[in-house]
Amino acid sequence: MIGEGANEGVLARLAALEARVRELEDHAAICQLIARYGPAVDGMRRAALRAMWTPHGTYETEHHVFRGADEVGAIVDDPMHLGFVEPGCAHVMSHPVVTLQGDTAVATNYSRVYQRHGTTWAVVRAAANRWELVRASDGGWRVERRVNRLLNGSELARSLLANGLEANA
Amino acid sequence: MIGEGANEGVLARLAALEARVRELEDHAAICQLIARYGPAVDGMRRAALRAMWTPHGTYETEHHVFRGADEVGAIVDDPMHLGFVEPGCAHVMSHPVVTLQGDTAVATNYSRVYQRHGTTWAVVRAAANRWELVRASDGGWRVERRVNRLLNGSELARSLLANGLEANA
């Protein structure tokens, strides 16, 4: 038979493991969420794209601010987007740097849009991204805000990348 | 001393953690398996490439269907492949969207082949990939089927990407 003390040790180790496993699951879930963006836009799936964002979440590029999950989901029918997708295109995300803070997180990564021109694909956009994420009431992670800055030498893109490093430097 | 009830609680929490950790390990193992493809083909390692597939697994491109791990492994000596590798080339995988279902899984991602032309590298293939994976008897994950569809605007590639989102939408 074991004493009370030994059991307390077991309970503390269980609780510590549960917290660590939850953090690993959150990390993996956030990486998976971001990995879904490309297949959603290139696969023309409005519902899957919309489901990535919170109802009032935003997506800011230098062209436009999309306000709310409905506007983001509508990207798949946008004439500019169709112009990318029709010849053949890939929106590819790099593996993000992620900082978790309980029920919110910030992820920073690169995105590139490859567009077919004949027998090769040109990189027609290379951008820095900041993803502000929240844990939704169903336990899943959603995008509250995505900021996308073209890597054209501007300080905007540079500071966005740098800021992503601060939290866990 | 602790009661039977408390111990049952501990055992239930342990079992839940073991299942969650196994899922995280499976997820990481699948991402690692897919990450090995590029180094295997660009590093010309027939055995490592063959070991990724099940004995009867397939790899389908628009050019050809490779049937079985031996045929897949032989890619490293294929004249078309050598034509890619000799000037300098990189087969790069994006981080996949993964859906685990016990001992099988589906992963969806982008692949790009960069080939050197003088002082820059051209993207000579950008494709969507569907990986159907199985847990082998040794516990490791293997490719049962890989489908690779060129991102040339075709509905084939678009639906392959979209289908990868369905299982965990």
Add this chain to the structure above:
Amino acid sequence: MIGEGANEGVLARLAALEARVRELEDHAAICQLIARYGPAVDGMRRAALRAMWTPHGTYETEHHVFRGADEVGAIVDDPMHLGFVEPGCAHVMSHPVVTLQGDTAVATNYSRVYQRHGTTWAVVRAAANRWELVRASDGGWRVERRVNRLLNGSELARSLLANGLEANA
């Protein structure tokens, strides 16, 4: 009340889980470390870049060997680096193949440097990377040695990729 034997079973399962969770955390931490490289150099953050390396760690390219974290951190002010960053540039890492061995690890991946030329980005470097990593006294992972080999068809790059597959083949 539970017997001594049952408790030993619980302790063994806890210890096994702790080891597995630590391995998952190490794996994630190493992937995060490598993901930080791009934002550090493109975001011009000397301190964040320096903090990735051990004090005497090295970074070898075909141009130069950077010796020690201070020299690596100084890359952000190097005229050659500034020439990449000023027009707009992205240093993007692929997800690495990682082999953990206790307090050391080897990671193998691809890096690409995208540089803006007008309205598109050219891939001006595509390289194979070997990262030799160590767990530091603060528990964090650091780069002890990074070897970067241009994918120009040379046997150097090819064997670097192939060697990354051996440890967990």
